[in-house]
Amino acid sequence: MIVPTQTIMVMDGSIGQAAESQAKAFKESSQFGSIILTKMDGHARGGGAISAVATTKTPIVFIGTGEHATDLEIFKPQSFISKLLGIGDIQSLIEHVQSLNLQDDESHKKTIENFKEGKFTLRDFQTQMNNFMKMGPLTNIASMIPGMSNIMSQVGEEETSSKIKNMIYIMDSMTTKELDSDGRIFTQEPERIIRVARGAGCTAVEVEMVLQQQRMMSAMAVNAKNMGGPQGAPGAAPGGNNMARMMQQAQQNPGFMQQAMNMFGGAGGAGGAGGMPDMSAMMNNPNMIQQAQQMMRQNPGMMQQAQQMMQNPGMMQKMMSQFGGMGGMGGMGN
Numbered sequence: 378m379i380v381p382t383q384t385i386m387v388m389d390g391s392i393g394q395a396a397e398s399q400a401k402a403f404k405e406s407s408q409f410g411s412i413i414l415t416k417m418d419g420h421a422r423g424g425g426a427i428s429a430v431a432t433t434k435t436p437i438v439f440i441g442t443g444e445h446a447t448d449l450e451i452f453k454p455q456s457f458i459s460k461l462l463g464i465g466d467i468q469s470l471i472e473h474v475q476s477l478n479l480q481d482d483e484s485h486k487k488t489i490e491n492f493k494e495g496k497f498t499l500r501d502f503q504t505q506m507n508n509f510m511k512m513g514p515l516t517n518i519a520s521m522i523p524g525m526s527n528i529m530s531q532v533g534e535e536e537t538s539s540k541i542k543n544m545i546y547i548m549d550s551m552t553t554k555e556l557d558s559d560g561r562i563f564t565q566e567p568e569r570i571i572r573v574a575r576g577a578g579c580t581a582v583e584v585e586m587v588l589q590q591q592r593m594m595s596a597m598a599v600n601a602k603n604m605g606g607p608q609g610a611p612g613a614a615p616g617g618n619n620m621a622r623m624m625q626q627a628q629q630n631p632g633f634m635q636q637a638m639n640m641f642g643g644a645g646g647a648g649g650a651g652g653m654p655d656m657s658a659m660m661n662n663p664n665m666i667q668q669a670q671q672m673m674r675q676n677p678g679m680m681q682q683a684q685q686m687m688q689n690p691g692m693m694q695k696m697m698s699q700f701g702g703m704g705g706m707g708g709m710g711n
């Protein structure tokens with residue numbers, strides 16, 4: 378004979394307002410002592426659970442975030458409410474980024490250094506993409522960032538992560554010399570693009586997309602440097618406080634995230650997941666978001682141009698055929 382010491386009600390996070398009546402009925406029949414709210418990894422935000430908790434006066438103890446037994450997390454009211462209100466879960470994001478210990482990562486340090494000097498090489502791009510993949514399932518990350526979960530739901534986890542992986546394969550197929558360059562070497566010797574495409578098992582256009590994105594990032598780096606900015610301030614090492622400050626800024630202006638994502642392609646178009654490297658850089662460089670914001674304010678045309686470029690495959694081809702004389706996106710930000 379089993380004598381349970383604790384009865385738990387497991388409730389699907391997507392149940393909505395039916396949560397109240399269901400919880401009430403269960404409470405009356407089985408007097409449960411706590412609640413587990415499942416499927417919080419999906420689109421559901423679990424708003425109905427609030428009324429379930431209120432009517433039954435029973436706490437939520439865990440949330441389910443996946444299909445495995447290990448995908449149970451301790452329920453954190455603050456995170457839950459932030460997500461419910463769509464303002465992102467800054468605290469979890471900070472903890473997550475900190476848990477990666479990027480400040481001890483040599484290539485990450487080098488990227489930050491380069492960026493401060495107004496440089497952003499293909500290797501920096503590769504580092505950023507790899508870091509982004511290290512952060513775990515993208516939908517989990519997206520749900521922590523204000524305004525980003527909507528965008529992710531348009532593009533989809535699988536599509537986004539496979540695009541990022543493709544970009545990584547492309548950069549993995551580059552030589553040391555190419556990676557450490559600003560990318561112009563590909564403009565001067567276009568046959569390199571063909572070689573990389575063959576190595577990565579993709580088309581030359583896809584390689585050119587990667588190069589184009591790196592050019593945009595590098596234009597940002599140049600702009601950031603020209604504008605000066607506070608990055609030279611002593612103690613401005615990437616870390617908790619700066620992170621918090623940076624994310625606060627993002628939170629105050631959630632539209633910016635969306636703009637940034639749109640700028641690099643958003644849904645549709647071969648540029649699809651292009652927003653990712655940018656997001657990653659922003660998350661890892663506390664000053665970047667500020668500077669990017671400033672830059673876009675000063676140069677609103679850039680955003681439009683970039684958007685058009687990414688959404689128009691014909692334009693890509695035209696650019697491809699013009700290789701030689703092309704200053705590319707890099708010139709645009711100046």
Ligand SMILES: Nc1nc2c(ncn2[C@@H]2O[C@H](COP(=O)(O)OP(=O)(O)OP(=O)(O)O)[C@@H](O)[C@H]2O)c(=O)[nH]1
Nearest residue numbers: 387414415416417418419440441442443444445448
């Ligand atoms: N993504 C995700 N899937 C979940 C979560 N919790 C449960 N699932 C999946 O949802 C499906 C249904 O889960 P069950 O535990 O069988 O649900 P149940 O309420 O006992 O179902 P019945 O016995 O049919 O009433 C399974 O495929 C689970 O793996 C979660 O938190 N996230």
